[in-house]
Amino acid sequence: MLQLSTCQAFGTDCKDLVSMIQDPGAWPNFSTELDELQKLKSRFPEFSIVFIPRTENVSSDSLAKIARSFHRNLYYIGCSIPVWFPRPPQA
Structure with missing residues (x-):
């Protein structure tokens, strides 16, 4: 039986993206995109994003x-x- 996960975990090699998500107020030029991201995040009970250097991935x-x-x-x-x-x- 297929079981769906309620947790969405992402890794990225973009430190700025992680910073934007953690402190959206510090990135006013991206407010529209960050608002859309917040809408998507709200659909999941758990959401995480972490920085992973390219050299490690x-x-x-x-x-x-x-x-x-x-x-x-x-x-x-x-x-x-x-x-x-x-x-x-x-x-």
């Missing part, structure tokens, strides 16, 4: 670069890397 960084190279919208939700995605180089 090489696989995700490689996947993001590959996805950007497609020059079209790419949507994928899953727990594993799709078989049609080229594998990132191993360190």
Whole structure:
């Protein structure tokens, strides 16, 4: 049986994004975007976002670069890397 999680946890390599979410008042130029984010966050009982340096998340960084190279919208939700995605180089 499929069970949905009520917790949304995200990691990003953008320190500014984490700062914006933690202290939206300090980023008035992004108030419209942060208001939209607040609306989305309110739909989940639990929400977290943390900073993860690129050097500690090489696989995700490689996947993001590959996805950007497609020059079209790419949507994928899953727990594993799709078989049609080229594998990132191993360190």
